[in-house]
Amino acid sequence: MSDPPKSADELPDWGPKMRALANDRQRAFVCALFEAPRKEGRVIYAARAAGYGTPESTNKSLSVIGSRLNVSDSIQAAIAEESQRRLRGLSPTAITALENLLGDPTHRDHARGIGMVLDRADPVATSHNITVEHKAAPHEVVAATKEVLARIEELARRAGIPQLPPPIDAEFSVVPQGANP
Amino acid sequence: MSASPDDPDKIMSEEEHHAWWATLSDEEKMVAYVPTGYQHLLLVIAYIKRALVLCEMKAGERLHHLEWLNKQTDNYISPEMLAIIEPMSDAEIAMMHEARSLDQNESDSKSFEILTNWKVFNSFLALNPSILAAIRLRERRVIKTKSLAAELSTLVGTRG
Numbered sequence: 001m002s003d004p005p006k007s008a009d010e011l012p013d014w015g016p017k018m019r020a021l022a023n024d025r026q027r028a029f030v031c032a033l034f035e036a037p038r039k040e041g042r043v044i045y046a047a048r049a050a051g052y053g054t055p056e057s058t059n060k061s062l063s064v065i066g067s068r069l070n071v072s073d074s075i076q077a078a079i080a081e082e083s084q085r086r087l088r089g090l091s092p093t094a095i096t097a098l099e100n101l102l103g104d105p106t107h108r109d110h111a112r113g114i115g116m117v118l119d120r121a122d123p124v125a126t127s128h129n130i131t132v133e134h135k136a137a138p139h140e141v142v143a144a145t146k147e148v149l150a151r152i153e154e155l156a157r158r159a160g161i162p163q164l165p166p167p168i169d170a171e172f173s174v175v176p177q178g179a180n181p
Numbered sequence: 182m183s184a185s186p187d188d189p190d191k192i193m194s195e196e197e198h199h200a201w202w203a204t205l206s207d208e209e210k211m212v213a214y215v216p217t218g219y220q221h222l223l224l225v226i227a228y229i230k231r232a233l234v235l236c237e238m239k240a241g242e243r244l245h246h247l248e249w250l251n252k253q254t255d256n257y258i259s260p261e262m263l264a265i266i267e268p269m270s271d272a273e274i275a276m277m278h279e280a281r282s283l284d285q286n287e288s289d290s291k292s293f294e295i296l297t298n299w300k301v302f303n304s305f306l307a308l309n310p311s312i313l314a315a316i317r318l319r320e321r322r323v324i325k326t327k328s329l330a331a332e333l334s335t336l337v338g339t340r341g
Contacts, residue, residue: 155248159230160263165234
């Protein structure tokens with residue numbers, strides 16, 4: 001494990017959340033969480049590595065100290081920030097591993113590896129099919145065709161309406177019955 | 182029991198109803214026999230006709246209203262009755278809108294109750310005699326049908 005940083009100012013590459021921590025021990029605790037040798041006991045390892053407790057402190061007491069630190073909002077925010085930073089730092093290793101994967105056509109994840117590279121080199125164009133549905137009333141979509149106008153004239157005659165004003169979407173004239181068109 | 186012609190909220194007793202009925206002329210009785218649903222429909226037909234005659238609208242909208250009018254004919258409202266009803270006048274439109282303003286939403290029936298109230302409906306008939314003419318057409322048709330039925334019954338009886 002690397003030595004815990006002495007001061008936030010000495011390491012200007014800390015993110016704002018790490019800088020916001022109360023002291024260097026807390027920053028060391030966060031870093032040590034990432035460097036713990038195994039999943040189990042990570043909190044105890046980090047608490048001890050950051051200098052909490054005494055050399056005689058039991059695992060139980062270190063576990064209490066570490067757990068309290070681990071659930072504090074400022075430590076949680078710093079862990080999230082550090083996770084992002086370390087994830088980006090993993091890229092060279094990941095690329096190397098991916099190159100190995102791509103170079104081995106017999107590997108069961110070979111095809112998936114190619115897909116991952118292609119996705120990142122030339123991101124898949126995502127298409128969204130958005131259906132905009134406008135339920136127009138039937139009378140809103142009827143065009144003023146010759147047939148429609150003839151039907152209007154016929155219905156108006158049946159309803160006893162001798163003369164109607166012209167519809168606003170069509171030239172309209174009532175031709176008297178028997179008149180030459 | 183039925184609603185009082187003077188006050189729709191007051192329910193007449195049987196005696197009161199008989200007394201009121203005795204005061205009506207034959208033509209008034211004919212009007213009183215029109216079911217309230219058809220009374221309302223006759224008014225709406227006149228209202229729609231007014232809209233068709235005066236309002237600017239697209240062909241589709243006009244067709245929609247005319248098709249609706251055309252569908253209102255049935256055993257009660259004949260095509261002749263539909264054709265004889267004149268569009269509402271300004272006064273009728275004002276009354277109609279006043280009544281409709283009482284409805285809070287589409288399912289409200291306050292305007293229906295007001296418009297089919299005896300006095301209000303008769304006011305519409307006075308302003309638009311074509312509605313009364315349509316009701317008379319209906320009455321004539323009923324009388325004619327009854328007369329034909331009687332003739333047919335006599336004819337069958339004679340042959341039997």
